[in-house]
Amino acid sequence: MxxxxxxxxxxxxxxxxxxxxxxxxxxxxxxxxxxxxxxxxxxxxxxxxxxxxxxxxxxxxxxxxxxxxxxxxxxxxxxxxxxxxxxxxxxxxxxxxxxxxxxxxxxxxxxxxxxxxxxxxxxxxxxxxxxxxxxxxxxxxxxxxxxxxxxxxxxxxxxxxxxxxxxxxxxxxxxxxxxxxxxxxxxxxxxxxxxxxxxxxxAGPERAMARIKTLCRHAHANTLEDQLDMEARFMVQSQETEESREGMGAFLEKRPADFAPLRQREPWQGDTNT
Incomplete structure (x- = not known):
């Protein structure tokens, strides 16, 4: 076989x-x-x-x-x-x-x-x-x-x-x-x-980590201005997510964050693409 x-x-x-x-x-x-x-x-x-x-x-x-x-x-x-x-x-x-x-x-x-x-x-x-x-x-x-x-x-x-x-x-x-x-x-x-x-x-936040991967992949070749632009776009997108609500809430409440229930079950719409 x-x-x-x-x-x-x-x-x-x-x-x-x-x-x-x-x-x-x-x-x-x-x-x-x-x-x-x-x-x-x-x-x-x-x-x-x-x-x-x-x-x-x-x-x-x-x-x-x-x-x-x-x-x-x-x-x-x-x-x-x-x-x-x-x-x-x-x-x-x-x-x-x-x-x-x-x-x-x-x-x-x-x-x-x-x-x-x-x-x-x-x-x-x-x-x-x-x-x-x-x-x-x-x-x-x-x-x-x-x-x-x-x-x-x-x-x-x-x-x-x-x-x-x-x-x-x-x-x-x-x-x-x-x-x-x-x-x-x-x-x-x-x-x-x-x-x-x-x-x-x-155990981390799925969407935030995908954006971080993209930032890290482009950081070596990008100019500072291009990287600042990408960081700004991803930051303002991340601020409205349930992941950031959970993460910041856990930090302020002095408890471990639990991102597992927030993982998406539908394909993303390419929000990490550049």
């Missing part, structure tokens, strides 16, 4: 999605792209899901693209090669744009597009001995999946160029020192730490 490309389970308000191709160190496939896209769409629509953890089976996060399949694409017209690549880029956009917090839990390897997938998440928990690499140069290829864009958000041009031209493996500890890892875990504990972090944010 063929195994599903993605495993799903719940830990309270946290949805755990696990890449399930351990025989190939969780190399990516179109089936995985489709399953992850569907799972994230369902999570967005499910008011009982507060946060998502993305991880991998068998001790590895993701070894990137399947080189055997990539080698076969040499014979395809360039338009078809581009169309197949967009399958990866679409899933990267889907992870980045998910309205609910997505946290990567990385053990073992996160290489090539696997590194891109991890960095597309909102936060990253990594084992100290996890291995990250922009390995494309070693097989005569160039980065994809947004690897250079994500890395450029926290390293200098010189460091970015070194990582991409050498393809050297980066330990979780170094990526943490560079600023890309939120929590550094002992080997085997990345998922547990990611679940704890996810449980913390899952």
């Amino acid at each position: 063929e195994q599903p490309p993605l495993l799903q389970r719940r830990e309270g308000a946290v949805l755990v999605l696990s890449n399930n191709n351990p025989a190939a160190r969780n190399a990516l496939s179109p089936a995985f792209y489709a399953a992850l896209t569907e799972a994230l769409a369902q999570a967005e629509a499910d008011p009982t899901v507060g946060a998502i953890v993305l991880t991998g089976e068998g001790g590895h996060f993701c070894a990137g693209g399947d080189l055997r399949q990539l080698a076969k694409r040499r014979e395809l017209p360039i338009e078809e090669r581009r169309a197949k690549l967009e399958g990866l880029h679409d899933v990267i956009r889907t992870v980045r744009d998910c309205r609910k917090p997505v946290i990567a839990a990385v053990e073992g390897a996160a290489a090539g597009a696997g590194l891109s997938l991890a960095l597309a998440c909102d936060m990253l928990v990594a084992a100290k001995n996890a291995v990250f690499s922009v390995a494309y140069v070693k097989v005569g290829l160039t980065p994809d999946g947004g690897a250079t864009a994500f890395l450029a958000e926290f390293v200098s041009r010189q460091v970015l160029t070194e990582l991409c031209l050498t393809g050297e493996r980066i330990a979780g500890e170094r990526l943490h020192a560079l600023g890309a890892v939120n929590r550094l875990a002992e080997p085997g504990q990345a998922l547990a730490q990611a679940l704890a972090l996810a449980a913390q944010v899952a």
Whole structure:
């Protein structure tokens, strides 16, 4: 019986999605792209899901693209090669744009597009001995999946160029020192730490957190004036919500806020789009 490309389970308000191709160190496939896209769409629509953890089976996060399949694409017209690549880029956009917090839990390897997938998440928990690499140069290829864009958000041009031209493996500890890892875990504990972090944010106000995600995503590239404008728009929208009524009321009454009953059951009207 063929195994599903993605495993799903719940830990309270946290949805755990696990890449399930351990025989190939969780190399990516179109089936995985489709399953992850569907799972994230369902999570967005499910008011009982507060946060998502993305991880991998068998001790590895993701070894990137399947080189055997990539080698076969040499014979395809360039338009078809581009169309197949967009399958990866679409899933990267889907992870980045998910309205609910997505946290990567990385053990073992996160290489090539696997590194891109991890960095597309909102936060990253990594084992100290996890291995990250922009390995494309070693097989005569160039980065994809947004690897250079994500890395450029926290390293200098010189460091970015070194990582991409050498393809050297980066330990979780170094990526943490560079600023890309939120929590550094002992080997085997990345998922547990990611679940704890996810449980913390899952209890938060759904709409406010979606707006915060949008603000954080644009802050690096926006001018101060553009970011002030976006902050102003989101603040005045947030002030009229039941979430802010509950949050401010709880603060003034010196009690814990309870946002769970306020989670929306209908699709949003794009109020976090820019």
